[in-house]
Amino acid sequence: MKQISILGCGWLGLPLAKALLQKDFKIKGSTTSAEKLTVLAAADITPYLVALESEQAPENISAFFEGSETLIIAIPPKLRGKNKDYSDANQNSFVKKIENLLPFLEQSSIQQLLFVSSTAVYGEANATVDENTAPIPVTESGKQLLAIEQLLLANKKFKTTILRFGGLIGADRQPARFLAGKENVANPDAPINLIHQDDCIAIILQIIATANWGDTFNAVTPYHPTRAEYYTQKAIAYNLVPPTFEIEKPSVGKTILSDKLIKKLDYTFLIPQL
Template sequence: MTKISILGCGWLGLPLAKALIGTGFSIKGSTTSIEKLPILEFAGIEPFLISLHANEIEGNIVPFLENSEILIIDIPLKLRGNSNDPSATHRAEFVGKIRTLIPYIENSSIENVLFISSTSVYGEANTIITEETTPNPDTESGKQLFQAEQLLQNNRDFKTTIVRFGGLIGEDRHPIRFLSGRDNIDNPEAPINFIHQDDCIGIIQKIIETNCWGETFNAVSPFHPSRETYYTQKAIGLNLALPKFSHAKPSVGKTILSDKVETVLKYKFTRTTL
């Protein structure tokens, strides 16, 4: 039985772990919350309390990686509150975590790494984006994600596949709840680039199933209506106050294509209407 270690059993990592267990994998999962350990154990996950820092790792990282063939890294950046801090410590915190983690991966049984990244690495380009597009991050989170991607993919001791997800949505997570009733929202004609939690899990499962390592994938639903059209319809559907958009400035926004997911992985999106 193939063993997989999932570093970060949060909003995506926990249901992913459950799905992988359902298809016959043995899963080790980490959390930074001691209260969550019994939740992981109840789900059939071997639980570990692990916290990454720029200069150290708290918790039993060696047994967490031991005997696993695949490591899935799905940890949040948590840059809020630090974005205006000019210190190099805060600017490189996430990159430091990955740099600290890598020697443990090198000295473990891990052969393949799947790193959960974001389309924020492309910046706010006003164009069509594919995996051939050179990343040009213009936010701190995007810059750190791209540096982390490079650290992992340039390492020759294991193969790394990068999955750049668009905006994450699910039954309990949708941006309309934040935008509902707001006025003067910019970029009404910009396209949306979202992906449902179900498809996030499906794509990761397909990568593992097909042993597609050493690749980079954009993962965004092939459904790109304008922000104004989409959010208005979603607000009506959920009986929420309508958001109001401003057309004072020209709309700017990229369209993320995920053709490679469909052509290379042969994956069919299940939640295209979002």
């Protein structure tokens, strides 16, 4: 039975771990919460308390990697609010935290790595975007995600696949709730670029099943109504107050294509209309 280590058993990582268990993989899963260790153990996931730091790698990281052929990194950079980071030397630097893992990864049994990134690496391009589009991130999280992508892809000790997700939604995560009742929301004519949690998990399962390592994929549902259309419709569907939009300024927004993923993975989106 093959083993996979999932660094970050949160909103995406935990249900992903459960889906992989159903495929007869053994799973090691990490959390930063001591209280969550029992949750992982109850799900038959071997639990590890792993808190990444920019100064040094966690003491138990070698044990977390041991025996696994595949590592999935599914942790958000946490660069908002009090954790906002504007320097690689800063104690909150996501780049430094991942960089500290490399010596241990190189000495481990890990042969392939999947890094969950974001379409934020493309910045504010007012165009149609695919994997051949040069990333020009403008946010700090986008900049650090791109730096990590480059760091991992350059390492020849293991094969890395980059998975750039659009905006994440799920049964407990509907972005229309965040915009309900807001006024003068920007970019009403910009297209949405979202993906459902079920598709996130199914795509990762397909990458593992087909051994598509050493590649980069956009993962966005090919459904791109305008922001005004989508969020108004969803607000009404959830009995919320629809937002109002800023219509005087020109809308700026990119359309992100997932054609490469659909073709190369022979993938059909489970929830095409979101």
